[in-house]
Amino acid sequence: MSNHDLILSVPAPARPWRQRLGSAMPLLVLGPSLVASFVYVFVFTGWTLYISLSNSSLLPTYGFVGLDNYASLWANRRWNIAYNNLFFFSGFYIVGSMAVGLLLAILIDQRVRGEAVWRTIFLYPLAVSFIVTGTVWSWLYNPTDGIQAMVRGLGWTNFSFALASDRHYAIYAVIITGVWQASGFAMALFLAGLRSVDQDLVKAAQIDGASTFRIYRKVLLPTIAPIFLAVAVIQIQFAIKTFDLVAALTKGGPGISTTFPAIYVYDLMFQRGQIGEGAAAAIMMLAAVAVVLVPYSFWVVWRRRKEAGHG
Amino acid sequence: MADVSLDQSLDRRAAAVASRRHFLTRFAIYGLLVVFAAIYLVPLLVVVLNSFRDQ
Numbered sequence: 058m059s060n061h062d063l064i065l066s067v068p069a070p071a072r073p074w075r076q077r078l079g080s081a082m083p084l085l086v087l088g089p090s091l092v093a094s095f096v097y098v099f100v101f102t103g104w105t106l107y108i109s110l111s112n113s114s115l116l117p118t119y120g121f122v123g124l125d126n127y128a129s130l131w132a133n134r135r136w137n138i139a140y141n142n143l144f145f146f147s148g149f150y151i152v153g154s155m156a157v158g159l160l161l162a163i164l165i166d167q168r169v170r171g172e173a174v175w176r177t178i179f180l181y182p183l184a185v186s187f188i189v190t191g192t193v194w195s196w197l198y199n200p201t202d203g204i205q206a207m208v209r210g211l212g213w214t215n216f217s218f219a220l221a222s223d224r225h226y227a228i229y230a231v232i233i234t235g236v237w238q239a240s241g242f243a244m245a246l247f248l249a250g251l252r253s254v255d256q257d258l259v260k261a262a263q264i265d266g267a268s269t270f271r272i273y274r275k276v277l278l279p280t281i282a283p284i285f286l287a288v289a290v291i292q293i294q295f296a297i298k299t300f301d302l303v304a305a306l307t308k309g310g311p312g313i314s315t316t317f318p319a320i321y322v323y324d325l326m327f328q329r330g331q332i333g334e335g336a337a338a339a340i341m342m343l344a345a346v347a348v349v350l351v352p353y354s355f356w357v358v359w360r361r362r363k364e365a366g367h368g
Numbered sequence: 369m370a371d372v373s374l375d376q377s378l379d380r381r382a383a384a385v386a387s388r389r390h391f392l393t394r395f396a397i398y399g400l401l402v403v404f405a406a407i408y409l410v411p412l413l414v415v416v417l418n419s420f421r422d423q
Contacts, residue, residue, distance in 0.1 A: 157404075197411065
């Protein structure tokens, strides 16, 4: 037996238990949270999916009925109105909040005085809960006590601003309120992006004689293009889960003109006692979120791999 | 000599135009910020005033 064989045959000394505990410590600390997250997200989602395929009404029952709840859901006029409202609201909400947020970010980026004050003013709505926002804006939209009454009291007797009371325009009241709340968030992200752009690019463009508008259009905005996508994805999630804003502002009305999927889920589950169909509606909302998040996640991973390959 | 004074007057005129454009640009920026700030602060003002109302 050679010395080399002797060296190879000697077993490695056992690690002391303290060292083993130290290496396992992150898993021990994070373990309960991971288990709880797994249960509350995946297990309960699976349970909701099963309930959506059952004949549950007031209480959960586990008789399998296939896709009957989904068929009943999509045959319901109110659900179709809610889903259409979701698309309509989401489109204007995302475009509106990004446009206003981008404009505010560009204005603040112009080296204005009191920048911290302006940022605080435009960001504070994000700290306010949707219930408070909806309640306050319902006061503002009130035709007898709100903006309409105030402007008419100043002399403009033909002025009309009772959006929330008109079933044709109530959805725009929800959109305006949502944009008011969310554009500060978009502004913060866009401002951070504009400030992170390499100033050498801007100086080079200025030396070449480019105007400020052209610098923004050709240099700055293309550089922060990934932020547009990130803001859009986050805003879409907020839009799909809209419940408390509508509940406080219009309660889904007038009539059912501003009903949303989340409002309909709440109505089915807690007021009508149809938890099977309510679970089906909740799964439809999850599908809407997944359609946005899953491709975005794949795109982020693909982009990181591409950058790692180039770097 | 006449060319030098002409150049100086053209430079002064260009500087005045640039200064006026700069002033108008800053006025527009701050004006827009004030308008948006008013829109964002009106609901807060309503909440504060309502909190002092006698129920």
